[in-house]
């Protein structure tokens with residue numbers, strides 16, 4: 001489980017996270033939802049210890065993040081980190097050299113799933129295909145938790161649908177996923193937990209199935225209630 005406990009984060013004088021708490025479980029998809037600039041990426045970076053926090057605590061399977069945690073958790077940013085002149089094959093080789101937990105079989109399976117070729121050059125990929133390669137590089141790591149920053153941002157409907165299909169496939173099963181989005185429509189039916197954020201504060205954290213069954217409400221219904229209150 002990932003536990004984010006009362007985390008605050010300042011950039012200069014600006015407090016961006018104001019006591020953020022929530023949990024994300026293994027085997028579930030947790031979605032951080034909020035408009036641009038509310039602090040979603042900052043939370044992801046804080047979980048990965050890529051940005052220092054001012055107070056609070058973040059635990060991964062009960063432990064503070066340390067060097068060894070990077071074999072348990074990975075972060076897929078919203079831009080690709082590979083060099084543009086690399087082919088997908090080069091990127092896979094780089095990942096295999098760098099990470100002990102790289103799973104080449106799953107990488108190939110994902111490549112087929114997205115109908116991409118190993119010889120495709122990163123610089124020549126469309127925006128949608130770049131997002132897919134980025135996703136493959138994260139999903140092919142055998143880790144417990146996968147953090148994805150805006151995986152659906154700025155890509156066409158068919159690519160979005162294909163990426164959504166991955167979320168319901170065996171390629172993700174059993175792992176904990178945290179996604180950020182400001183656009184819930186495509187993934188509403190996929191997520192197990194929603195964390196509604198505004199201005200560095202968690203307004204509501206809820207189990208989507210529970211709310212659907214007990215209150216007959218969709219995630220969007222709850223968002224309307226909370227964000228428009």
Ligand SMILES: Nc1ncnc2c1ncn2[C@@H]1O[C@H](COP(=O)(O)OP(=O)(O)OP(=O)(O)O)[C@@H](O)[C@H]1O
Nearest residue numbers: 011012016034035036037038039040041042043182
């Ligand atoms: N390195 C930084 N230095 C100063 N301010 C920063 C830095 N990184 C983020 N911020 C500020 O922190 C706030 C939250 O940014 P963050 O990127 O976490 O938001 P977000 O919810 O992910 O937004 P988006 O949906 O646009 O990606 C913004 O006001 C942003 O300008």
